[in-house]
Amino acid sequence: MELTAEQEAILRTVREFVDKDVLPTVAKYDRSDEFPQPLYEQMVEMGLFGITIPEEHGGLGLDLMTYALVVAELSRGWISLSGILNTHFMAAWMIQNFGTEEQKQNLLPLMATAELRAAYSMTEPGAGSDVQSIRTTAKRTEDGGWRIDGQKMWSTNGLRSSIIMLLAVTDASANPRHKGMTAFIVRKEPGVQHQPGLTIPPNLKKLGYKGVETTELVFDDYRVPAYAVLGGEAGIGQGFKYFMAAVELGRVNVAARAVGVARCAFELAIRYAQERQTFGRKIAQHQAIQMKLAQMGTQIRAAELLTFDAARRKASGERADLEAGMAKLYATEAAQFCAIEAMRIHGGYGYSQEYMVERLYRDAPLLILGEGTNEIQQLLIARRLLELHAV
Secondary structure, three states, rough: OOOOHHHHHHHHHHHHHHHHHOOOOHHHHHOOOOOOOOHHHHHHHHHHHHHOOOHOOOOOOOOOHHHHHHHHHHHHHHHHHHHHHHHHHHHHHHHHHHOOHHHHHHHHHHHHHHOOOOOEEEOOOEEEOHHHOOOOEEOOOOOOOOOEEEEEEEOOOOOOEOOOOOEEEEEOOOOHHHHEEEEEEEEEOEEEEEEEEOOOOOOOOOOOOOOOHHHHHHHHEEEEEEHOOOOHHHHHHHHHHHHHHHHHHHHHHHHHHHHHHHHHHHHHHHHHOOOOOOOEEHHOOHHHHHHHHHHHHHHHHHHHHHHHHHHHHOOOOOOOOOHHHHHHHHHHHHHHHHHHHHHHHHHHHHHHOOOOOOHHHHHHHHHOOOOOOOOHHHHHHHHHHHHHOOO
């Protein structure tokens, strides 16, 4: 894949950041489940929070392809860093593509500098991959604003964010149901667990994906103004479409994160295989280990091609749901495979927290579940294939 000089420069910067500052310190943040404030501040300084925001709004104005390349590099160090960035990116993309001119002018410059950070909230306790089952409601108030009631789950950056992109039901009688859903740009106080109408319980405890908060959001008569509707009055009833467009981006992002995890697992495994000796020779000389490395390298290459093809297609404005879905499905399974194989190559040391592969083993499953489980993903891929090959 040929990269532009600009892409090469930003990837070189991110790669140096990962090698010098992330990989040597990630174990500390992972074990304590601590937000990596110094690493976050360096990401802000690099301009990563405005990477795709247009230059006219203070961002770098780069394309989705470049973003996917950056995400893969960040995830080679730690997927939590790309998690801190991703919901912000998705929110900015939604405002940029569906927001009113006023929303763009007021929010995007502050988001480009991370003065405002964003979360993305669609999932609920009873509605994960089945988005049309959400129950959070937004009802008109006498002053023309909206009252939000309901509970959201698995909100990355839910506590520290100043903005929440929220999907809510505004017309319960709509048929089909998704036409009664609206997207809101919900402003809140960052870092405050209890504020009028909104409670953010303590972080959910997770197997992996540490250091980045994952929260519930409990809305009880939370008031937002009329201009909180994404896209203004024209956006009422369009929320499902807006969120699904962003999810397509999210699947490219998850695939890129998986590529990063797989690359890290492979790098650790092939280095260890050339250092560790058993039965009088390096384990890289054993045929069984060579077969594992061959499988890992092949799957990573295929995952890269699928992921960056989907990113290019989405960046060009073409429909990319099939490509994004295939990339997400294959790359995340490859990441899980590579993490397990890296652990097996390390033997008993791979099960120890002294070695990085143990963390990769805990982080990889998130990608299989996020942005729609891989089981649901296969159904969506099949439906699109049947549509393309109808007889």
